[in-house]
Amino acid sequence: MIEFSEFVLRVLFASGCGLVVGLDREIKGKPLGAGAYVLVAIGSAALMTVTLSFALSSMAEDAAISIDPTRLIQGIVGGIGFLGAGAIMSPSDDGRLKGVRSGAAIWAVGAIGIACGLGFLKEAAFISALIFIVLNFFDWLHIRNINKK
Structure with missing residues (x-):
């Protein structure tokens, strides 16, 4: 069994990592x-x-019990897909979807x-640092392409 202090550490660490990505998206006014x-x-x-x-x-109480925690991973990934879909807006006038990067980031x-x-x-x-770098790199490319036009 996982001790409560370890639970708190893991959840707080996750919230800090999520905040790193979320603040980037918030500052840039993303969906x-x-x-x-x-x-x-x-939540994850x-x-x-x-x-x-x-x-x-x-399993410690009864060795005959078989529990597969990986099934929860499948449920989490599928559930977050709904949030990501909500971030993707209808096509813009130029035929491009908006919010796809935010949808992928939430996933x-x-x-x-x-x-x-x-x-x-x-x-x-x-993972948090890599997501942050990727989002900023592609935002930079997007801004650079807009300035070229």
């Missing part, structure tokens, strides 16, 4: 605000940690939460 990113990270980490703790405690923040929930905090920090 999903910082709160959405933080909440997805918190909390669900994953509680499920993992439940699985560990159940990627779910991966941060899952990693934190499983205790992979270094990996979650790396």
